[in-house]
Amino acid sequence: MTHPADPDDPAHPAAPSVxxxxxxxxxGARYQPAPPSAPAPGPPPGEQTTSLRPFVLTSGRVDGLDxxxxxxxxxxxxxxxxxxxxxxxQRAIVHLCGEPLSVAEISARLRxxxxxxxxxxxxxxxxxxxxxxxxxxxxxxxxxxMRVIRGLRSIS
Amino acid sequence: xxxDPYPDSRIVGTARVPNGPQRTAPPVPVKIIVAGGFGVGxxxxxxxxxxxxxxxxxxxxxxxxxxxxxxxxxxxxxxxTIAMDFGCVTIDQTLKLYLFGTxxxxxxxxxxxxxxxxxxxxxxxxxxxRIDDCYPAVDYFERAGLPFVVGVNTFNGxxxxxxxxxxxxxxxxxxxxxxxxxxxxxxxxxDALLVVLDQALxxxxxxxxx
Numbered sequence: 001m002t003h004p005a006d007p008d009d010p011a012h013p014a015a016p017s018v019x020x021x022x023x024x025x026x027x028g029a030r031y032q033p034a035p036p037s038a039p040a041p042g043p044p045p046g047e048q049t050t051s052l053r054p055f056v057l058t059s060g061r062v063d064g065l066d067x068x069x070x071x072x073x074x075x076x077x078x079x080x081x082x083x084x085x086x087x088x089x090q091r092a093i094v095h096l097c098g099e100p101l102s103v104a105e106i107s108a109r110l111r112x113x114x115x116x117x118x119x120x121x122x123x124x125x126x127x128x129x130x131x132x133x134x135x136x137x138x139x140x141x142x143x144x145x146m147r148v149i150r151g152l153r154s155i156s
Numbered sequence: 157x158x159x160d161p162y163p164d165s166r167i168v169g170t171a172r173v174p175n176g177p178q179r180t181a182p183p184v185p186v187k188i189i190v191a192g193g194f195g196v197g198x199x200x201x202x203x204x205x206x207x208x209x210x211x212x213x214x215x216x217x218x219x220x221x222x223x224x225x226x227x228x229x230x231x232x233x234x235x236x237t238i239a240m241d242f243g244c245v246t247i248d249q250t251l252k253l254y255l256f257g258t259x260x261x262x263x264x265x266x267x268x269x270x271x272x273x274x275x276x277x278x279x280x281x282x283x284x285x286r287i288d289d290c291y292p293a294v295d296y297f298e299r300a301g302l303p304f305v306v307g308v309n310t311f312n313g314x315x316x317x318x319x320x321x322x323x324x325x326x327x328x329x330x331x332x333x334x335x336x337x338x339x340x341x342x343x344x345x346x347d348a349l350l351v352v353l354d355q356a357l358x359x360x361x362x363x364x365x366x
Contacts, residue, residue: 070274071213071242072254074182100182102254104242108211114240115215133182138274140186142360144251145276148186149353151247155205155346 058119066122071104071114074133075121081129090120094129183252188352189271190257191297192281193289197309197339198257199241201281204345206243206255214239215267238267255349268296276356277303279348281339284308284316287325294326303355306334307348 077097086094092110107117124130140148190198203210215238241257258271272278278297282290290306297304308315308322317325319334328334333355337348 067270067273070187070270071256072185072187072252072274074185076182102185102244104213104240104254104256105211107213108242113215114213117213135184135274139360139363140184140274140276140356142357142364144184144186145353145357145360147251148247148253148276149350149357151251151253152245152346152350152353155245155342 058116066118068134069103069118069121069132072102073135074100074102075106076100076131076133077124078129078131081124084127084129086124086129089116090124090129093117093120093124097130100133181250183246183250185252185254187254187256187275188349189275189278189302190255190281191259191278191290191293193283193286194259196281196283196286196289197311198281200339201279201307201309201345201348202241202243202255202257204339204342205245205349207245208243210241210243210257212239212241240267268300272297272300272302275302277305277352277359279305279307279352282306282308282322283311284322287317287322290326294328298328303352303359304332305348305352305355306332308334308336309339310336311338 075093075097076099077094081094082091084094089110089112093106096106096109103117103121104114106112106121107114110117112120121130121132125132190201192198199210238259240259243255245253245255247253256271258267278293280290280293280297294304294306306322306326306328308319315336319336323334326334333351335348335351338344
């Protein structure tokens, strides 16, 4: 998977300051720049995440994470959230989560630090713009595990 | 591979809105950790079974206080960023398995608590030429009480040591399975994960009966 430069953004013409290894994820490909001609459906204008240092996006906060927001936790946005006043990063999250998406996927797709993503998701939930689907049990029950086992067995 | 970040939305004016009046109930996520040293085949393992190309997310490690009390140290570096690869397997519409490949070194242990919370179990990938790379992960999972399986990755179909020797070197309990697998092949990865799931099922049954 490549994360080429975003052609829609006039402020970052060819080489945004995202570090190179984020553009490629394959062994050996990490430090090669993305091909400049690769077409990419990047975020729409004004929606892309910035290369600001992480704590700027979180108003200086580096802790206070809600432990119930895990990497795999599913997040979905409320339909009305799009009309709210949001920062570009928060807006990008709301856009992305029209369908339920995991926190890890949000972080990867927006190229946003995991810790930053979790803080912003927590903020959006507190503001009523996102549903964070927290599981009741800490450890899955036997029936769930059996379903995973059956599902994996059917993979060939 | 490129993706449309907004496949389920349409553009209205200058805004995108999610498609459809009804909203999909989210799947229940479950996760398995794939741990091990650098270059032992974690990403290959995740990629072999995942239905998406492994995605990379990064976490930032802040080293608060490092250097603060030590003005003699001329290091300006206060944060370290690590990359973590993950993939997923959709079991059905209501259940999704996530696989997180994480560096197994002690210096990344700051994020293991988050990773392990709610995890079904872990596959510790081992390269027999560098067995000691996996010791911190084994230590951590033992302490955390997370079911885990040691998966010896046979890069070229050969083992440097037999599984008994690996068990001796790791000194893991008898009930910790040590399996041999090839991270490049889906069926092999699937079988290793099934052993992890067996361990997880044991734990879930014990938790229920107690």
